[in-house]
Amino acid sequence: MPAIKKRKVERETHVDVGASDASSQNDESSETPAAPKSFRELGIIDSLCEACDTLGYKAPTPIQSESIPPALQGRDLIGLAETGSGKTAAFALPILQALMDKPQSLFGLVLAPTRELAYQTSLAFEALGSTINVRTAVIVGGMDMVPQSIALGKKPHIIVATPGRLLDHLENTKGFSLRNLKYLVMDEADRLLDMDFGPILDKILKVLPRERRTFLFSATLSSKVESLQRASLSNPQRISISSNKYQTVSTLQQYFLLRPHKHKDIYLVYLLNEFAGQSVIIFTRTVHETQRMAFLLRALGFGAIPLHGQLSQSARLGALGKFRSRSRNILVATDVAARGLDIPSVDLVLNYDLPTDSKTYIHRVGRTARAGKSGVAISFTSQYDFEILKRVEGALGKELPEYDAPKDEAMVMAERVGEAQRQAIMEMKNFDEKRGSRGKQFGRGKHSREEMDREEG
Numbered sequence: 001m002p003a004i005k006k007r008k009v010e011r012e013t014h015v016d017v018g019a020s021d022a023s024s025q026n027d028e029s030s031e032t033p034a035a036p037k038s039f040r041e042l043g044i045i046d047s048l049c050e051a052c053d054t055l056g057y058k059a060p061t062p063i064q065s066e067s068i069p070p071a072l073q074g075r076d077l078i079g080l081a082e083t084g085s086g087k088t089a090a091f092a093l094p095i096l097q098a099l100m101d102k103p104q105s106l107f108g109l110v111l112a113p114t115r116e117l118a119y120q121t122s123l124a125f126e127a128l129g130s131t132i133n134v135r136t137a138v139i140v141g142g143m144d145m146v147p148q149s150i151a152l153g154k155k156p157h158i159i160v161a162t163p164g165r166l167l168d169h170l171e172n173t174k175g176f177s178l179r180n181l182k183y184l185v186m187d188e189a190d191r192l193l194d195m196d197f198g199p200i201l202d203k204i205l206k207v208l209p210r211e212r213r214t215f216l217f218s219a220t221l222s223s224k225v226e227s228l229q230r231a232s233l234s235n236p237q238r239i240s241i242s243s244n245k246y247q248t249v250s251t252l253q254q255y256f257l258l259r260p261h262k263h264k265d266i267y268l269v270y271l272l273n274e275f276a277g278q279s280v281i282i283f284t285r286t287v288h289e290t291q292r293m294a295f296l297l298r299a300l301g302f303g304a305i306p307l308h309g310q311l312s313q314s315a316r317l318g319a320l321g322k323f324r325s326r327s328r329n330i331l332v333a334t335d336v337a338a339r340g341l342d343i344p345s346v347d348l349v350l351n352y353d354l355p356t357d358s359k360t361y362i363h364r365v366g367r368t369a370r371a372g373k374s375g376v377a378i379s380f381t382s383q384y385d386f387e388i389l390k391r392v393e394g395a396l397g398k399e400l401p402e403y404d405a406p407k408d409e410a411m412v413m414a415e416r417v418g419e420a421q422r423q424a425i426m427e428m429k430n431f432d433e434k435r436g437s438r439g440k441q442f443g444r445g446k447h448s449r450e451e452m453d454r455e456e457g
């Protein structure tokens, strides 16, 4: 078993390789030496190679090829690679290997911006670490604290957490400390390092040992020094697997659809009929809109299920489970589903509302066309948000083609959609009343911070 040796490096190193994805794993760039062909050649031990084999990982993806060797040498990493390009295994494998070398409880901490992503990442660690019996604990908001305290008491090797709840345990759970932590990962690091999470993160970082390795990963990571400094990296190696900061994968076909705001529901139904039977995620900007749309689509006979931050955590996991298992083929979601979720069957991402920030656009459309598969993303654009489309195109560095949705074919559905809209409004009223009595009525109209649904505990 190779020992993990620390190597002192004087300056940040930059590795840039051409745009690529999990399908083009063996692409070789003229700027970099030939990529090693196997996980074994990267220095991964046999038992972990076996796990990769079982998962069907035939060869490392580019971000894995570039990240694993320096990580095994004890470097801090900043990893930038497209959505669906295998970043999870890029940080999980070196941590599992280091854990094998010096087994210890509370060895690694992975921070994630959403609860669903935390669950998914913990499953990835368990799958990759199955041959070495790795124990993980998921510490997220919306779930009972007591079972989590018990899970922490059982001394897991790896904790996967959302920041708010982790801090809660660090402050209130007797006997729990991360004093001996060896690895910290910030997955979706740009989101974790932004203003919303910043103060919580600072408090967590204060109680972590400075003598640790730190990995920052995302598909959209700017090199803003202030926010990266927050993570207190030590001589990080920066690995960037794309030529453009805001790259989407080549297997993704992206379109916009410019229609009047008042006809959006009609064209939405037209598109869902066009993609009938396929697996679709519809993103909206607010909790209210997500819930309304789920009612609307159900009234029209579609198998739609909502996912947003004002549902109980068990309802959220239930919704995701049904969508994953394809017992429902349409997930209507706020941006709680925008980052990290890996559901290989997703064929189409529909942006019912364009997100105001281009990074969110990249993450949303990245829920399809993962690991070399193809996918389609269509973004509704109305008279009100044409400017946003132009901004997104600016960030992507290309213009998007318009999707062909003939007016006469779509408008025949106007009457039925109108009926379903009225039904959805009634159902929303009942829904709001029920929740209102529990003090949880959705606001309407303005996009308040709570409504935008980006917070996680």
Ligand SMILES: Nc1ncnc2c1ncn2[C@@H]1O[C@H](COP(=O)(O)OP(=O)(O)OP(=O)(O)O)[C@@H](O)[C@H]1O
Pocket (backbone or CB within 6 Å): 022, 056, 057, 058, 059, 060, 061, 064, 081, 082, 083, 084, 085, 086, 087, 088, 089, 218, 219, 339, 340, 341, 342, 344, 366, 370, 371
């Ligand atoms: N070497 C590999 N060969 C084949 N498939 C792989 C390999 N590594 C990872 N995968 C698969 O690719 C998919 C995407 O991986 P992952 O979720 O880690 O992507 P990501 O880069 O973190 O995406 P995002 O930026 O959206 O979070 C997963 O289903 C994973 O199992």
